[in-house]
Every structure is written in C-alpha cells, then in structure tokens.
Amino acid sequence: MALNKEQIAKRIARELKDGYYVNLGIGIPTLVANYIPAGMDVVLQSENGLLGMGPFPFEGEEDPDLINAGKQTITTVPGSVFFDSAMSFGMIRAGKVDLTVLGAMEVSERGDIANWKIPGKMVKGMGGAMDLVASARNIIVAMMHTNPKGESKLLPACSLPLTGVGCVKKIVSDLAVLDITPHGFQLLERAPGVSVEEIKAKTAGKLMVEGEIPEIVF
Amino acid sequence: MALNKEQIAKRIARELKDGYYVNLGIGIPTLVANYIPAGMDVVLQSENGLLGMGPFPFEGEEDPDLINAGKQTITTVPGSVFFDSAMSFGMIRAGKVDLTVLGAMEVSERGDIANWKIPGKMVKGMGGAMDLVASARNIIVAMMHTNPKGESKLLPACSLPLTGVGCVKKIVSDLAVLDITPHGFQLLERAPGVSVEEIKAKTAGKLMVEGEIPEIVF
Amino acid sequence: MNKVVSGAEEAIRDIADGNTLMLGGFGLCGIPENCINALVKKGVSGLTCISNNAGVDDFGIGLMLKQKQVKKMIASYVGENAEFERQLLSGELEVELIPQGTLATRCLAAGYGMPAVFTPAGVGTEVADGKESRVFNNKEYLMEMAFDADFAIVKAWKGDTQGNLVYKETARNFNPLMAMAGRVTIAEVEELVPAGELDPDHIHTPGIYVHRIFQGRAYEKRIEQRTVRTRE
Amino acid sequence: MNKVVSGAEEAIRDIADGNTLMLGGFGLCGIPENCINALVKKGVSGLTCISNNAGVDDFGIGLMLKQKQVKKMIASYVGENAEFERQLLSGELEVELIPQGTLATRCLAAGYGMPAVFTPAGVGTEVADGKESRVFNNKEYLMEMAFDADFAIVKAWKGDTQGNLVYKETARNFNPLMAMAGRVTIAEVEELVPAGELDPDHIHTPGIYVHRIFQGRAYEKRIEQRTVRTRE
Numbered sequence: 005m006a007l008n009k010e011q012i013a014k015r016i017a018r019e020l021k022d023g024y025y026v027n028l029g030i031g032i033p034t035l036v037a038n039y040i041p042a043g044m045d046v047v048l049q050s051e052n053g054l055l056g057m058g059p060f061p062f063e064g065e066e067d068p069d070l071i072n073a074g075k076q077t078i079t080t081v082p083g084s085v086f087f088d089s090a091m092s093f094g095m096i097r098a099g100k101v102d103l104t105v106l107g108a109m110e111v112s113e114r115g116d117i118a119n120w121k122i123p124g125k126m127v128k129g130m131g132g133a134m135d136l137v138a139s140a141r142n143i144i145v146a147m148m149h150t151n152p153k154g155e156s157k158l159l160p161a162c163s164l165p166l167t168g169v170g171c172v173k174k175i176v177s178d179l180a181v182l183d184i185t186p187h188g189f190q191l192l193e194r195a196p197g198v199s200v201e202e203i204k205a206k207t208a209g210k211l212m213v214e215g216e217i218p219e220i221v222f
Numbered sequence: 223m224a225l226n227k228e229q230i231a232k233r234i235a236r237e238l239k240d241g242y243y244v245n246l247g248i249g250i251p252t253l254v255a256n257y258i259p260a261g262m263d264v265v266l267q268s269e270n271g272l273l274g275m276g277p278f279p280f281e282g283e284e285d286p287d288l289i290n291a292g293k294q295t296i297t298t299v300p301g302s303v304f305f306d307s308a309m310s311f312g313m314i315r316a317g318k319v320d321l322t323v324l325g326a327m328e329v330s331e332r333g334d335i336a337n338w339k340i341p342g343k344m345v346k347g348m349g350g351a352m353d354l355v356a357s358a359r360n361i362i363v364a365m366m367h368t369n370p371k372g373e374s375k376l377l378p379a380c381s382l383p384l385t386g387v388g389c390v391k392k393i394v395s396d397l398a399v400l401d402i403t404p405h406g407f408q409l410l411e412r413a414p415g416v417s418v419e420e421i422k423a424k425t426a427g428k429l430m431v432e433g434e435i436p437e438i439v440f
Numbered sequence: 441m442n443k444v445v446s447g448a449e450e451a452i453r454d455i456a457d458g459n460t461l462m463l464g465g466f467g468l469c470g471i472p473e474n475c476i477n478a479l480v481k482k483g484v485s486g487l488t489c490i491s492n493n494a495g496v497d498d499f500g501i502g503l504m505l506k507q508k509q510v511k512k513m514i515a516s517y518v519g520e521n522a523e524f525e526r527q528l529l530s531g532e533l534e535v536e537l538i539p540q541g542t543l544a545t546r547c548l549a550a551g552y553g554m555p556a557v558f559t560p561a562g563v564g565t566e567v568a569d570g571k572e573s574r575v576f577n578n579k580e581y582l583m584e585m586a587f588d589a590d591f592a593i594v595k596a597w598k599g600d601t602q603g604n605l606v607y608k609e610t611a612r613n614f615n616p617l618m619a620m621a622g623r624v625t626i627a628e629v630e631e632l633v634p635a636g637e638l639d640p641d642h643i644h645t646p647g648i649y650v651h652r653i654f655q656g657r658a659y660e661k662r663i664e665q666r667t668v669r670t671r672e
Numbered sequence: 673m674n675k676v677v678s679g680a681e682e683a684i685r686d687i688a689d690g691n692t693l694m695l696g697g698f699g700l701c702g703i704p705e706n707c708i709n710a711l712v713k714k715g716v717s718g719l720t721c722i723s724n725n726a727g728v729d730d731f732g733i734g735l736m737l738k739q740k741q742v743k744k745m746i747a748s749y750v751g752e753n754a755e756f757e758r759q760l761l762s763g764e765l766e767v768e769l770i771p772q773g774t775l776a777t778r779c780l781a782a783g784y785g786m787p788a789v790f791t792p793a794g795v796g797t798e799v800a801d802g803k804e805s806r807v808f809n810n811k812e813y814l815m816e817m818a819f820d821a822d823f824a825i826v827k828a829w830k831g832d833t834q835g836n837l838v839y840k841e842t843a844r845n846f847n848p849l850m851a852m853a854g855r856v857t858i859a860e861v862e863e864l865v866p867a868g869e870l871d872p873d874h875i876h877t878p879g880i881y882v883h884r885i886f887q888g889r890a891y892e893k894r895i896e897q898r899t900v901r902t903r904e
Contacts, residue, residue: 022673023673025880045673047673047834047879047880049880050610051540052469052610052613053466053610053612053613054609054610055879056834059669060667060668060669061669062669062671063668063669063670063671064668065668066663066666066667067609068468068611068661068662068663069469069470069608069609069610069611070609070610071466071469071610071663073466074665075467075468075469075664075665076665076667077663077665077666077667077668078667082866082867082868083832083833083834083867083868083879084872085836085870085872085875085878085879086607086609086610086612086873086875087612087878088544088612088613088616088617088644089466089492089541089544089613089617090544090545090547090548090784091784091878092541092544093541093544093545093784094545094783094784094785094786094852095784095878095880095881096541097541097559097560097561097784097785097786098783098785099785100881101880116564126525126529127537128517128518128519129515129516129518129519129537130516130517130537130539130567131516131517131539131540132539132540132541133539134539134541134542134561134562134567135539135540135541135559138559138560138561138562138563139541139560165566166564166566167565168565169564169565170564240441241441243648263441265441265602265648267648268842270698270845271842271844271845272841272842273646273647274640277901278899278901279900280900280901280902281900281901281903283900284895284898284900285841286700286701286843286895287701287702287829287841287842287893288841288842289699289842289895289896289897290842291698293699293700293896293897294897294898294899295897295898295899295900298640300634300635301600301601301602301604301636302640303604303640303643303646303647304641304643304841304844305643305646305844306776306844306845306846306847306848306876307698307724307772307775307846308552308776308777308779308780309646310776311552311772311773311777312553312777313552313620313646313649314553314773315552315554315791315792315793316550316553316620318648318649319648334796344757344760344761346749346750347749347750347769348748348769348771348772349748349749349771349772350748350771350772351771352771352773352794352799353771353773353774353791353793356791356792356793356794356795357773357792357793383798384796384798385797386795386796386797387796387797388796545786552777553791554777554791555790555809557786557789558786558787558788559785559786560785576788576817579787581787585808607873608873609872609873612873639874640841641838641839641841641844641874642871642873642874
C-alpha cells in the first residue's frame with residue numbers, strides 16, 4: 005500500500021542525524037518535524053529568519069511577530085536565534101544547512117526539479133525555493149509518485165519550468181525511496197506491498213533496480 | 223604664518239554641517255573632532271565598527287573592548303552603535319558617510335592621493351584608507367604643503383604608489399585651502415600672512431588663482 | 441539633525457507618482473502599516489514596489505493594489521491576493537518574480553555599496569534569462585544587480601531619535617536590508633525612545649541608514665495563518 | 673550535537689602545519705587570546721594567517737610570528753611589530769596587504785556563499801594588479817574573491833552551548849565575519865551560558881556557523897594605545 009503523507013514524513017525523518025540544521029518546506033516536509041527521533045538534536049531553519057523553530061503555539065499564545073516561512077504562527081526552542089533574510093539565505097548559500105526537504109511537481113532523472121510554476125495557471129512565485137535547491141548540500145524531495153491521472157512525476161526531463169538543475173539527491177514518494185545517481189533514479193526501498201513492477205511502471209525516467217529491494221518497515 | 227596642526231583642524235571643522243556622519247583619519251584629522259561647533263550634531267564613524275565616537279576616557283575608565291580605528295581607547299556618545307567591519311565598510315562604500323578627512327603624503331592636481339607606502343621603507347599597510355578614498359562622497363585632505371625639504375606635495379602626478387585615484391575634493395594644508403577641480407588645484411584661501419606667490423611657488427601641480435584670495439580668519 | 445517626523449503623512453510627504461519603493465515585511469509580519477495606510481490615503485500612483493510579498497486583499501500592499509497605485513510589483517511570492525491575481529491576468533499590473541534570497545541579497549548589495557552579487561539561485565531556470573552567468577569553482581552563478589529604490593519604508597519594534605532600529609523576532613526579515621538600501625529610508629516604530637536608550641551592542645540598523653523616523657499608531661499586526669496546537 | 677570543548681587545546685587539536693587560519697580582532701581588541709596561546713604551545717607551523725593586524729611583538733599573532741609559525745600573513749595593517757618587520761625584510765615571511773574593507777567583505781562573501789564581490793577599493797592602485805575590474809554605473813570596481821580558510825578562530829563576549837555568539841563593543845570587528853567564513857569555526861568566549869540564556873533577537877553570530885566553543889581563561893585584553901583625558 006502506498007505511504008500516506010505522515011508515513012512519507014516519517015521515512016524522511018530517518019535521514020536526519022544528530023546536529024543537523026534542517027530546512028523543511030511547506031506541506032509534507034513540515035510534518036518531518038513531528039518524527040525527529042527523541043534525544044536527537046536537530047535545529048530547524050526557517051528562511052524568513054529563524055534557527056530553532058519550535059511547534060505551533062498553544063491557542064491564545066500566537067505572536068504576530070513570530071511566524072515561519074509558510075506564514076504560520078510558531079514558537080521557538082531554547083538556543084533559537086533570529087536574523088535578517090540576507091543572513092538567512094547567506095547561510096543557505098554557504099552550505100551551512102545540512103538538509104533541505106521540499107515538495108515537487110516533477111523531478112527528472114538528472115535531479116532537476118520543478119515545483120513553482122504551471123504554464124497557464126496563476127504563478128504565485130518561487131519564494132525561497134530556487135535559493136534552497138541551488139545551494140543546499142543535500143536535498144530530499146517529498147512527493148507523490150504520480151499525478152492524479154496516474155502519470156509519472158519522475159521523468160526523463162521535467163516538462164514544467166524548472167526550479168533548479170541537477171540538485172535533488174533523494175526522493176521519498178508514496179511508493180518508493182530513490183536516490184538520484186549519474187545513471188538515473190536508483191530504487192532503494194519500496195512502500196509496503198508495492199511491487200518493483202508497479203514502481204517501474206510508474207517511473208517514466210530511467211530507473212535502476214539492483215538486487216532485492218526491501219520494503220520500508222515502520 | 224603657516225597654520226599649525228590645530229589650525230588646520232579648526233579650518234576643516236568649518237566644512238562640517240549639522241547631521242553629518244564623518245570619518246576622521248589618524249593624525250591631524252582626529253583633531254577636527256575638537257572643533258565641532260557647539261550645537262551642531264555631527265556623528266563620528268570609526269571604521270573598526272562604531273558610529274557615535276566620543277572623546278578619550280578619563281584615566282582609569284579605559285575599556286579594552288572600546289577602541290577607535292587608531293587603536294586608541296575612546297568613549298561613546300548617546301545614540302552610538304556598534305557593528306562589524308563588513309557593515310562598517312558597507313556604509314562607507316554605499317556613500318552614507320558624508321565626509322572623510324584624512325592625511326596624505328602627496329595629492330595630484332587630478333585628486334589622486336598617495337598616503338600608504340614609500341618604496342624602500344617598511345610598508346605597514348593601507349588599513350581602511352583605500353576603501354575610504356574609493357567610496358567617500360566628499361574627501362578633505364589635511365596635509366603639509368611641502369615636505370621637510372621644502373618640496374611641494376601638491377603635484378602634477380603622485381610619485382608614490384597611489385591610495386586612490388581622482389577622489390580628493392579639497393585640501394587644507396598649512397598654507398592654503400584648495401579645491402580639486404577639473405582644471406587642477408583651485409586656490410580658495412591662504413593662511414594668514416602667506417602670499418599667493420609663496421603658495422604658487424610651493425605648488426608643483428597646476429594651480430588656478432582667480433581674483434582676490436582671502437586670508438583664513440580664525 | 442532632526443530625523444523625527446510627526447507621523448506617516450509627514451514621512452511620506454515627497455513620495456511621488458512613479459517612484460520605486462521598497463517595503464519591508466514577510467507576509468503580513470513586520471510590514472510598515474502606518475506608511476502603507478498613508479500612501480493609500482495620499483493616492484500616489486504608478487509605483488514600483490519591491491517587497492517579498494504583496495499583502496492580502498484588505499491589508500498591507502493589497503490596499504494599494506486595490507486602489508491601482510502599483511504599476512509594477514517586484515516580489516518573490518504573491519499568493520493570497522485575489523485582486524492581485526485579477527490585475528495580473530488582465531495586464532493592468534506588471535510583476536517581476538525573483539528568488540527570495542536574491543531579493544534579500546540585492547538589498548544587501550545596495551546597502552553595502554556593492555553594484556552586483558553572484559548567486560546560484562535560478563541557474564538553469566527562466567530566472568537566468570538575459571542575465572550574465574559565471575562559473576566559480578565549477579559552480580555556475582548568476583550576476584544580480586543591486587537595487588536602486590527612491591524610498592525604503594520599514595517597520596521596526598523600537599527606534600531612537602538618531603534613527604537606530606531594533607526589530608522583534610521574525611518581524612526583522614527584509615526590514616534591516618531595505619533600511620540600508622533606500623536612497624531615503626523611512627522607519628516607523630512601535631516605540632520611539634531618546635538616543636542612548638537602546639543598547640549600542642544590539643542595534644540592528646544603525647541610524648546612518650535612516651532618514652526619517654516616527655512612532656506608529658494603532659498597529660493591527662494581523663496574523664495571516666493562525667496555526668495553534670491544543671493543550672493535551 | 674555537542675559543540676562545547678574543554679579548552680583551547682582541544683579546540684585547535686586538528687589544526688595542522690600549512691593550514692590557513694582566520695583570526696578575529698582589530699589590533700589587540702577582540703583577539704582569541706586562548707587559542708593563540710595554544711597554537712604557540714602546539715608549535716604548528718607553515719601557517720597562512722588572515723587577520724586585520726599581526727599583533728605586537730609579545731602579544732597576539734606576534735607570539736606566533738616570534739616562533740616562526742607563520743609562513744604568510746594576509747592583513748590590512750601590520751605596524752607595531754618589530755619581529756614582523758625583521759622577518760618581512762629578510763624574506764622569511766610572505767605578506768599580502770589588502771584594504772580593510774576588502775578583507776571584511778571577502779569574509780562576508782565566504783559566509784554568505786558569494787564566490788566574489790565588487791569593491792572600488794584599490795582601483796588604480798597596485799592592489800588592482802592582476803585583478804579583474806569592471807565598470808558599473810560609470811564607476812570602476814575590482815572583483816575580489818571570497819576567502820577559503822581551513823579554520824576561523826574568533827573571540828566573543830558571550831556564547832551559548834549551541835554556538836550562538838554575542839560580541840562586546842568594538843571587540844566585534846572582524847569576529848562575526850570570520851566566524852561565518854571558516855570551514856571549521858572555533859569560538860572562545862568570556863562567558864559560556866546554556867542554550868536559551870542569550871536573547872534570540874540579539875545574537876550576532878548564529879550557532880550554525882560555529883563548530884566548537886569554549887570558555888576562555890585569564891583574558892589579558894591588553895590595550896595597545898592607552899589614550900585618556902584628564903578631569904578638569
């Protein structure tokens with residue numbers, strides 16, 4: 005069975021390491037924060053100018069001066085620090101953020117990503133996504149393997165306008181975990197009960213399958 | 223009679239205006255701070271990271287964490303602010319400092335300045351001088367008109383390695399006040415009792431003298 | 441030197457049709473509410489506005505959009521605004537979308553007197569169209585130019601009579617960067633104090649960058665996405 | 673994540689012969705005294721040191737110079753040091769003098785991931801030799817490259833266990849810039865506090881830039897030019 009959003013987040017959380025500074029995008033990536041292993045020290049960066057993001061505030065404790073990059077009211081953890089947007093993207097550009105997790109509409113077998121614009125539709129803007137994908141040392145994409153019509157979103161080349169080129173390192177979709185290698189998508193794990201054949205059928209880009217592919221165990 | 227150092231500083235202080243942010247170099251320029259007219263609000267910038275420099279501390283009140291760009295112990299005035307060296311030179315480079323006063327070994331009739339290096343002698347470095355002269359909107363040089371041998375330091379072209387090109391706007395020497403114009407040095411004022419002829423004789427660069435040249439009156 | 445003005449009306453007195461304005465804030469957080477309201481009241485038009493976002497329909501820059509005061513919007517993200525969308529699709533409004541980090545860094549460049557900066561953001565995308573790119577250490581970068589804005593309008597938490605500013609939490613965002621970048625910088629603050637009351641070690645924007653300052657009134661500080669958790 | 677180390681010896685444990693080090697401070701103000709003393713004790717040599725100044729004969733980087741640990745000095749001003757002068761004139765020591773603002777901005781560039789920056793400082797002088805120059809808005813600028821240092825060693829007033837740093841007065845100077853610029857950044861502080869004790873609005877260096885931190889001992893904080901006025 006395909007993973008739900010919580011399970012995708014949970015699987016991505018396994019990529020975290022103690023001491024990591026992590027930027028989590030809007031949507032599924034945000035949920036990753038809920039699965040940081042107990043005792044592991046992970047600092048969340050919000051690109052609007054915060055290191056040390058905490059959970060949502062309790063009702064009645066919302067602070068209009070304290071939001072995340074998704075404009076949601078949040079809190080901070082001890083050791084947090086505020087800074088301006090130039091320093092925020094400065095530390096991103098300098099590779100100080102260890103891991104960036106974000107969503108995508110399409111990813112290509114070369115690691116290109118498209119997630120900001122659909123021709124013919126109202127374009128809201130790239131926000132900080134282009135900066136993040138161009139600079140992050142390690143980018144994991146959380147996404148659905150196919151669109152609602154069942155068409156693959158893991159492509160030989162993106163059809164939508166790009167957000168960044170050759171930057172995605174890993175994908176955790178509802179069906180599989182894949183690395184982006186010089187030889188295309190490399191299948192690492194599959195969702196429980198999802199066959200390698202189904203993943204092959206739903207991956208339009210070049211897919212490498214080597215040996216036994218284990219199921220993700222939760 | 224030629225101006226002494228205090229008088230040069232006093233004359234330069236007349237160029238100050240209310241609300242000016244000013245960077246004063248080491249030596250005679252530092253003395254300008256003593257002649258800021260009462261009631262005039264002038265903020266002194268020290269390029270090691272301070273706006274709002276005050277006088278030297280009283281004995282026993284020296285603070286090792288509080289120095290100026292000449293490494294002297296100083297104090298601050300109310301409304302002062304500390305910042306790092308990148309911001310300090312950022313505001314200089316962006317033209318936010320209204321006036322820079324510094325010394326020179328030579329100035330050319332085109333406004334070139336040499337004040338950091340004498341070939342064959344130990345070179346200590348340019349410090350912040352090259353940044354200041356390249357960026358300041360208005361630069362006044364405080365200098366002796368001639369060297370100890372009586373040779374002019376206001377030249378057609380500098381003989382020493384340059385600190386900056388075409389940047390000096392005004393000179394207050396021990397003998398005269400001069401503007402740098404597209405036509406060379408323009409004599410504006412002369413030290414009390416110093417003749418135009420003496421200034422002409424001691425100015426090797428092109429000197430414009432138009433009409434009566436008033437004496438500086440203190 | 442008197443930087444203190446009576447209020448928003450006096451602060452924006454010489455902003456004219458066709459000017460380029462920078463407006464601080466991220467979403468509705470840390471926006472110069474008083475000045476925006478005064479600009480709406482003044483009715484100045486044909487403006488180019490540089491701001492990370494464009495407000496919502498009935499708050500922030502959205503109020504200026506509703507009155508068609510904005511000719512061009514330069515931003516990184518412009519969702520959450522139906523009127524904006526309408527004007528964009530009808531061709532009434534020109535929009536330039538640029539990566540958020542590029543927006544921030546082009547402000548920094550202006551404030552630090554650097555004419556251009558290099559960033560990898562947008563390489564290989566349509567953002568790179570028409571821009572000079574350059575490879576350093578085997579990585580490609582775009583050359584992006586410093587902004588040049590007639591006015592920067594920012595909102596700080598506290599300020600003093602010398603124009604020194606302190607921001608609160610994530611309301612800092614673009615404010616200190618734009619404060620450095622305007623030819624004329626106007627700061628509205630929640631609390632204006634005499635020079636000397638702010639800790640000189642902890643001022644975010646030195647007053648040298650600020651030309652006019654006033655204590656704003658009746659801050660609404662609207663929350664765009666109220667998210668909470670429930671007590672167990 | 674444990675950034676706290678026992679002291680200077682542990683902090684500099686892997687600094688090796690031939691490394692490039694950045695050292696914060698301006699003159700003797702805000703220099704990492706503990707780490708410098710540990711480097712002298714360790715005896716590591718062939719170092720390239722990037723620092724605004726080179727200390728005095730018996731304090732600061734001067735102590736490393738005396739032991740001939742420094743192969744190359746990159747600084748903006750190196751007066752006040754007789755041993756330095758001797759080594760320079762004898763050819764034992766290589767020196768690269770660069771404008772102070774260029775030094776600061778090349779640190780900032782490294783910390784902000786910008787490979788190069790433009791500055792007018794040095795245009796038309798020998799500093800421009802061999803450098804690419806470029807005209808923007810009728811003004812000429814030099815392209816200066818970001819620094820790439822193995823280690824940055826800085827001194828702060830207070831720091832917390834997450835590596836967040838706060839500086840005092842003009843002891844800030846190059847410290848926050850170098851803290852951002854090192855591949856590995858070591859911070860020594862006068863007072864180390866638990867995470868959460870520093871005001872998050874008023875931290876100068878976010879901990880993300882700092883890899884090792886310790887509370888230094890026995891700061892001398894020597895004054896280079898003691899200037900005073902007399903009470904009337």
